[in-house]
Structures are given as structure tokens and as C-alpha cells.
Amino acid sequence: MDVAARNQTPGARERILETASRLFYRDGLRATGVDTIIAKSGVAKMSFYRHFPSKSDLIEEFLRRRHDRWTVWFTKAVERRLKKRGAGMEVVADALREWFAEPDFRGCAFINAVAETPLRQAEQNAIARQHKEHLRSFLEKLAERLSLSDPENSAAQAMIIIEGTIVRAQMTGDPEVPATCRQLLQSIGASSHRPALGNAGSLGKGRKSATKSSRKRA
């Protein structure tokens, strides 16, 4: 029996994961009980525990899956907009706007996960951190491609702006948030980029040693 053969039906595992993803994101990890997931996905309890030995396993799988899907979507959304001539880091804001417009948007699943997880639960927090590091790395490469000054610092700035934008969108619901995000993103790493505006300095080589970020964590 090959791999293709066993995946012909939607399957219990898939239904569980789909339901769990929706509920975990909408209501929170802790607020969603396994009984609810089992009932809503129309599955037997033993089927649930056959596929996921514990709720934690399901949560971790949910986070990994969410990382995969979100990253694929985000990368495409950015790359698509990047094709336009003269496009820069600010296209990220437009991608985010698209995300925020989804009717069930409730912030970043990873920020939310960390927010409701005590420090002792190591695994969940680790997955969330990895997701963010992945995003940061993507932005650093993007900064390089765009010939921004100091890609590492530019990525660090972009991360702050992006996280802030997501949180603001979640908490206020204000539709102006992506526009403000766009302004901010346009201002980073602007030294060797788009010489038309030509305002060098002021950012990226600010006072004191602003870019000693090579050695991290004390």
C-alpha cells in the first residue's frame, strides 16, 4: 500500500485538524476543549486519541500547520506585489491588509499562543519563536534583495512594525492601520534605496552604536 492509497478519504485526522485549527484560532488554545473538537469534527473520542496522544500534540500540530500555511500565503502575497516596478518593503503592509480583511481574523496565532501560555510550556513557545525567526529571516533576505542598508537591522525594524501592526489591527479593528504600517515600512533602510527621495542617514546609522546587533542574547 503506497502513500497515495491511504489518503483517498478526508479522514478523521484531517477533520480533527481542520476543526481544531478553526476553534483554537477563534477562541484560544485553553478555551477550546477536546470534547468540543471531537463533537464538532464528528469523530469518535478514540479516533482522536489514536491520532493525537494528547491535547498538547494537537496544539503543536496546529501551530506547525499554521506556520506552513501562513508562510506559503505570506510569501506569495509579498512576491506577487514585489513584481511591480519600484516596489519596496512597504508591500508587506498590503499583504497584511489582505489578511486583516478576512472575516475571522483574530490576530497572529503565535503571538496569541505565547500570550496565553505560561513560560513553563516550552514546546508551544518554541514553535512560535521559530515561526517568528523564520519570518525575520525572510525579511532580512528581502532587505538584501532590495539593497537596503544594513539588512539585519532593517529586518529587526520591520519585525517590530509588523508585530505592532498585527496587534493594532486585532485590538482596534481600525482599517487605517495598514496605511500607517505602510508609511513606517517605507522609511526603513532607505540609504541606498530609491535615490529619488534621497534622504540618507537618520535611520540605520543613528546615534551611538545602533548596529551592534551581531552578538545577540546576553
Next chain:
Amino acid sequence: MDVAARNQTPGARERILETASRLFYRDGLRATGVDTIIAKSGVAKMSFYRHFPSKSDLIEEFLRRRHDRWTVWFTKAVERRLKKRGAGMEVVADALREWFAEPDFRGCAFINAVAETPLRQAEQNAIARQHKEHLRSFLEKLAERLSLSDPENSAAQAMIIIEGTIVRAQMTGDPEVPATCRQLLQSIGASSHRPALGNAGSLGKGRKSATKSSRKRA
């Protein structure tokens, strides 16, 4: 019996609130049960329910209290640094650094509260939103005092940067985060401010109508 007479002892209510504040912030709202709070604050169950008819009431009181205390601390921390000649919006980053250095720092209690609260719990979310609106308003007045261009827009930018900084500090623990925040804050509303660097435009009057933020919410 006047008001002064009944508040002579530390009291059960105070102990409950103190314990709850610590546990709610450290472990999350949902992860902290009333039994634990009652046990750790050395109080009888009925004393607890006399002062707080339900757990929700305690949570709301916790949030209101946290808002009061944090706001007092933050205002002072900013005002103190603002006295220095030439100080601008970036002093906020230094205040945040001070906060992040606290050993039990685990992000913003209000972001965390919203993150773990399903949309249907209106009251908690409302208090959190009010807290953020209060902060935004403070920043707008600050922007005015500093003669930044478009105070409303400057405050909107600052909010994104601040929220992002808090989330980054919480998720990565990277001690460089406040420095990056500082760079970003220095770049906002820079048109009529600190003419030495003199890089006008590029921000605040970016492409399209970036500052139509007067009409909010659709």
C-alpha cells in the same frame, strides 16, 4: 463609621488582588483558578466571593488596577526622561527598556488578555481597548508638545512601534529590541522637529492620502 475607619488593615481584598495580579500576569487569566488564588492569598473562599462575586469581576478589577499603575509608572518614566534637552519621542523606548528589565516581564497584560479572550467576552476586551486608547491619546498629546507634524498620525505610528516592541521583547527576549525601537521612534513626525538632521518629507506626507485618518472605522 466613616470611610477611613474600615481601611485600617491590609485586608483580604487587598491580598486577593495582589496575588491575583501576580498569577494572572504570570500564567494567564484562564490558567489561573480561583482556588489557587484563594490558597495563595491565605483567604477564605467566602471572603473571596464576598469581595468578588465572580472570577470575571476579579479579572476586570485586575485589569483596571493594572491600567492605573502601569499608566502612572509609564507617564512618570517618560516625563522624567523628557526633561533632558533635545529629548523626543524616542525616550519612550528607554522607558520600555526599563520595563522589560523587570525579572517577571511577560509582555503587556492587555495584549495577553485580548489574545486569550474569545470575542464574545466583551468586558475584558473593552477594558484592554480603553487602556490602549488612553496610551494613544497620551502619545498624541506628546507629539503635539514635541511639535511633531500631524500628531494624530505620529501617535498612530508610535502605537504600532510600541506594541511591536513589547511583543518582540516578550517573544525573543532580545536585549537589542529597545535600541531598534529607539531608531524607529526617532524617525516619526520629523518634519518640524530637530532641524539639525533636516530630512523632511518621506514620512507623514508619503504617497497617496496617507493622512486621512480623521474619519475612523467604516
Next chain:
DNA sequence: ACGAGTGTAGACAGACCTGTCTGTCAAGTG
């Protein structure tokens, strides 16, 4: 035909959760 794998249905255990209730004690006040 048979066994392995996957599924459903639902009882059950044991922990934990919020909230109620009874009863005792000590300090302050008329």
C-alpha cells in the same frame, strides 16, 4: 476467510473548575 487498520459510539475515571453553604472565631460598637 482472516487479521490489521481505521473508524464510530459511548461509558467511565479522576482531576480541576466555579460557586454555595454551614459553622467558628475575634474585634469593635451600641
Next chain:
DNA sequence: CACTTGACAGACAGGTCTGTCTACACTCGT
């Protein structure tokens, strides 16, 4: 002294949570 007020101690109810277990059905490949 009698009485009120606030606090303590802890049993209890009723619900929900995670996770286990038994029993039965269907579909494969061999």
C-alpha cells in the same frame, strides 16, 4: 453584654476537562 461585621476553615454541588476503556462495524490486502 448582645450584636454586628469581617475573616477563617472546609465540605459540597455540579459542571467541564483530559484521557482510558470496551464493544462493534467496515474495508482492505493476502
